[in-house]
Amino acid sequence: MRVLHIEHFNNGWMNPVLAFGLSFIGSVLGLRCAVHAKTSSTPLGWLIAAAVALGGAAIWVMHFTAMLGFSVDRVPIRYDVPLTLLSAVIAIVVVLIGLTIVTGGGNERVTLPFGGAITGLGVAAMHYLGMWAMRAQIVVEYDPALAALSLVIAVVAATAALWFMLHVRGLLMTISAALVMGIAVCGMHYTAMAAMRVHHGAATTEVDGVTPVQLLLPLIATVSLVIAGLVIVVGLAELEVAGENRSASELLLRTEGGVMSSTDPATLADSGKQWPRLPN
Structure with a gap:
């Protein structure tokens, strides 16, 4: 079975740069919301806002923005909308769970790695579910070593993000932390994408789903409002x-x-x- 060529930068550097920029903006907002959650008498609202900013914008939107540059030997690619939306819910919920764990007042040496592991594995689940939502006449396999490395990066990145949310205070430190988080999130994504191996699949007359552009246009409008x-x-x-x-x-x-x-x-x-x- 012939291995198909995968292109991750079909539009040059536009998609990775834009994806990093969105991840950075989401990280800045998430960190600032977490700072206000620590001083607020009603922190739940701020924690939810932080989860939406980090899980929704910095992670999920980054993933699908980067996927606009993805192609496989001119094979038409579609996305299953319900599974794609489910991956967004997973990203936001696992970040909220991680934030709730580390801000619950327990021993940080226990809550930080525990919350980081749950959040990181959830982020990885979001990524691979988003890839599973892809519809095309191909068969996708993953290199076990690189896939495992992507899980490690996801857990480390999530743990670092939660640590930043606990300890970062000033605006300059927030920007520095957001740069690190953006690099980590993008690094996890492209490591997981490098693990992909694609072969020709069974021929069908039609592939259900929406195109990447059809998926992204309402996504951009919604995320821009949020x-x-x-x-x-x-x-x-x-x-x-x-x-x-x-x-x-x-x-x-x-x-x-x-x-x-x-x-x-x-x-x-x-x-x-x-x-x-x-x-x-």
Whole structure:
């Protein structure tokens, strides 16, 4: 059975660069949502937003954006829509499970590797389910060593992502962490794709499913709306935090040696404390 040629960069570097860019943006949003989850009195909403940003945009959308550059000897390729959507649900749910485990207050030495393993294996399941959703007149096999390596990369990348979500604070560190996460996610994807071996399949008159472009166009519209919504929500939260920090700084500047001026009753009332008057 003749092995068919696989092309992963059918559109040059456009698809991998775009895929990395989307993974980076999703990682930045996911990390910022995780930061707000740690300080919020109702963290579940922020954790769900982080799971959507990381599992949905940084991982799932990255996968199918990269797949636009995939071709097999001019064989028509289609995708099963229900299985493709199921792979998106898996990506988001496993990230949410991992986040819930590591933010649950347990021993990090236990919860981090446990959550990372569940999340990483779930991400790998998303990838291979997404590949299984592919419909074409071909037979797909995988090199066991490279497939196993892709699982290892997925677990390590997921563990690193969860660690970043626990420890990253500032914007510069968030950007640096998102760059690492984007490289790791793309590395896992292309390692798994390198494990593929494709042969001619049974001839059929028709292959069911939608084309990659038909799949991606509504996907881009949906994800763009979700990302725009997350950017607005995160931006408003960042502005609120900045305002609180500015108020705290002003309060500190008005305090001298632990004594607050009595000429500022508004600040005195906000402090909730009875400060002694300064001598006239």
